[in-house]
Amino acid sequence: MASVVLGVGGGIAAYKACELLRLFTESGHDVTVVPTEAALQFVGGATWSALSGKPVHTGVWDDVHEVPHVRIGQSADLVVVAPATADLMARAAHGLADDLLTNTLLTARCPVVLAPAMHTEMWEHPATTANVATLRERGTLVIEPAEGRLTGADTGKGRLPEPDEIFETCLEVLARGALRPDLVGRHVVVSAGGTREPLDPVRYLGNRSSGRQGYALARAAVARGAEVTLVSANVELPDPAGVKVVRVETTGQLRDAVVGAAAAADAVVMAAAPADFRPVAVSEAKIKKAGDGSAPAIELEQNPDVLAEISHDRPRPGAVVVGFAAETGDDTGSVLDLARAKLARKGCDLLVVNDVSGGAVFGSADNQAVILGADGAEVDVPRGSKTALAHVVWDEVLRRFGG
Structure with a gap:
């Protein structure tokens, strides 16, 4: 397992770092x-000390014979700071080394993750904005703070992401082992x-998509330094750390x-599964069963094809568009035959094809x-975690950026 340094800044969210420490230690990592x-x-x-099983120091003069201000950073596989305050990020951005943590940040030759937490006004201040940009430019992964309740009655952007989601991001970073995030500066x-699609106040037309693959893509993009907007349709999963989540219900809203x-x-x-059809009319009252056992006739109309629209009429020139195709194959062709036809019809750059025969993929962790x-490329991704597939997708997207 990895050697992890957990830096803790002086903010009220410091108590949440106790949970982050527990997640690292219980998964077998050595944490300082x-x-x-x-x-x-x-x-x-x-x-x-009790939670980590190690003595805790803040200054460079404790156990000075072991040269902790150099050794700790040099031997780490990952440095994560949670919470990272505005003051701490300012000192890190300017290369100050006035305590053990800032010395560790200067000597670390491993991935560094900062999870900021502060009031909205502090996060949005031009000085903080400039410091974050400097840190990201140097290869530090600065996670976007969450929105929600802050100290006292205040709410807004600046809340520390949930510890389990920070932990997931750190695992992504450790798994890749890359020193510099490769999606920095990309949105x-x-x-x-x-x-x-509602039929009446209690019923709807829908599908079995769990959202797990889309959320894995969002987490992977954050771990690689991207600014991520996640459009989430009826998903019961925790918000990934550092992601702006926009919740929708219908295909039109999506x-x-x-x-x-x-x-x-x-x-x-486009990892979502939009409903292809919607009822022409939505009943204002619950549709009742008929006494004669007959069923109501429901007239459907086609929903907008979101993938085709953004592929053919791109809001931003040069943007890479990726679609997903859940196929089963039929009398007209195999899964890949149908997928190739869909790729040409939709006009996207990449199409991720899933064989969902028998309900495979939906809700699964793999x-x-x-x-x-x-361009004719074909990449076969063997069965594995949805996170692994997410990184392959981003690898392919990056190749299209280069082209």
């Missing part, structure tokens, strides 16, 4: 906690889940959200796919 002096005002050193849009976000996007990945390219 390096708090700032201010962090110890919120969570005492005894707590960090990507991902859709996930299945849309629902279309509006995707087209709006795509105007500023370098890539759009996936298996073939990625078809409009």
Whole structure:
């Protein structure tokens, strides 16, 4: 397992880092906690020592014969700071080394992840914006803070993402082992889940999509440094750390959200499963059973084809568009035959093809796919985690950026 340094900044969210520490240690990682002096005002050193099983220091003069200000960073496989305060990021951006944590950040030759937490005004201040840009330019992964309740009665952007989602992002970073995130400066849009078209106040037309693949794509993009907008259709999964989540229900709402976000996007990945049809009329009251046992006739109309629209009329020139195709094959052709025809019809750059015969893929933690390219490329992705497939998709998107 990995050697992880958990830095803790002096913010009220420091208590949440205890849960992050527990997630690392219980999964077998060796964790060294390096708090700032201010962090110890919120969570005492005894707590960090008890949870990590190691002594905790803040200054460079403790155990000086072991040269901790150099050794800790040099030996780490990952450094994660949660919470990262505005002050701490400012010191890191300017290369200051006035305590053990900032020394560790300077000497680390491994991936560094910062999870900011502060009031909205502090996050949006031009000084913080500039410091974050500097850190990202140097290869530090700075996760976007979440929106929600802050200290006191305040709400807004600046909340520390949930510890389990920070942990998932860190696992992604450790798994890739790349020092520099390769999607830094890119804005990507991902859709996930299945849309629902109401029949009456309690019933709807929908599908079996769980949203897991779309969420895996969003997490993977964050771990690679991208700014991510996730359009989520009826998904019951926690928000990935660092992701802007836009919730929708119907295909029409999904279309509006995707087209709006795509105007500023370098890539759009349509992993959602939009309903192809919707009722022409929606009953204002619950449709009752007929006494004679007959069923009501429901007239359907076609929904907009979101993938075809953004492929043929791209809101941003040069953007890479990726579609997903859940196929079963039929009398007219095999799964790949139908997928190749769909790729040509939709006009996207890449099409991720799933064979869903017998309900495969839906709700599963694993996936298996073939990625078809409009340029004739064909990448076979063997069965593995949906996270693994997500990274292959982003690898292919990056190749299209280069082209």
